[in-house]
Amino acid sequence: MIIRGIAAILQILLLYLMQTGVFTSFALAGVVPDLLIIPVVAIAFTRGQNRGMVTGFVCGLLIDLTYSSFIGLFALMYMFIGFLSGFAHKIYDENDYTMPVILISISELFYNLLYYVFFYFLSGRLNIGFYLYRFMIPKVIYTVLVSLLLYRLFNLENIFFKRFDRE
């Protein structure tokens, strides 16, 4: 349990660094994938709502503390994503690689829509078509592509730790 927690924190930190540092050199169409969505959805899917929410809260807080002008909004959005994708934990199967990808793409779109509403729609930028075409869709595609690989790693990690849980 403790080892899992430490592992998760290290992974979140690494993904955050990748997202803000490394992937900016690999931006496609000017967008960077939201890597931090992946652990939130992966943990919620493989381990349930509670852990998904905690992961989401930690990820969101990290973004809040480093880049947001006020604290709590990203934590709230990510935590909510963890809660919603945690519903799918009931149908979790170790060999299912389709469901998490669907979950991640929906979550990413949901997250981007929320982001648009909070930061642009409310300040009078109503041209949602532009944001959809220019930012949201490319981000969803890019994030899903990266998640194809990353989810596998999270799933393997989960299976690996599960063996210890049983013993």
Next chain:
Amino acid sequence: MGHRSRNRNRFKEKTEFNPKYLLGGFFLICVVLIFVSYRYKDVFTPARVFVNNTITPMQSGIKTVGGFISDRFRIFSDIRRLLEENDRLKAQVDELKNENQILTQEKYELNWYRDLYDLDVKYSEYPKVAATVISREPNSYCNVFIIDKGTDNGIKKNMNVIAGNGLVGIITDVGKNWAKVRSIIDDDSSVSGMFLKTSDTCIVSGNIELLDKGYIDVSMINLKAEIYDNYEIVTSYISDKYLPGILIGYVSDVKVDAGRMSKEAYVTPVVDFQHLEAVFVITRLREQLDNLDEVISHDN
């Protein structure tokens, strides 16, 4: 076996905390955090500074690794483009040599203008600190980034950041070994500008919807101002945060705005924000400059 593990999970979930209570708890925490941090902006500064101070060294490290990898990738993809570019550039060099001669002549004219507008404290003479961009805002909507120099190198909030000979943005947050820069193309940015040729003032503000076209908005230009394409916009004297006379960009598409009260236009920034790596921070604040001016005028 799959069946058994599913049973186990169901059993486990019953003994676990009800997710709805956890959701409610976290929701409350977040709302309180949002309220407190919005109402009292400085309460969380120590936490922010602590997190950034810890993360920045890691970011510098990982940026080096990332830069190395992306450089290797680019070598393969860029060779052909580079060869073409080389030919093109060679032709351009000849062109520029000619142009340079003309410009040298025009420089005298420019100096005359500068004297006229009292821009003799040019930004090239301001003390500067070189810095590297180590991370960018994670949502790619905004144009906020973090550089690897902080209070250790004498950087303070509201210092101006330039690259090449153009304005990049302003420092909005600073820590021991990092500083956050909001660039002028960010949606929240607005800079008080001035046309170098006519001294008409204007407001230069970022606009994310124009991002791909490579320019940003200029508004509040006096209706009577005689402004034409390619006029230079520099930072104005009346700004309280930006040092005067830093080049912002070149104006285009001047037209009268919808309210028929002023003119608006686009400006193409001189800085290439897509490939921003090295920047300079001018380590003199606007207020210091004003004080300096006062001292000088007292002396006179």
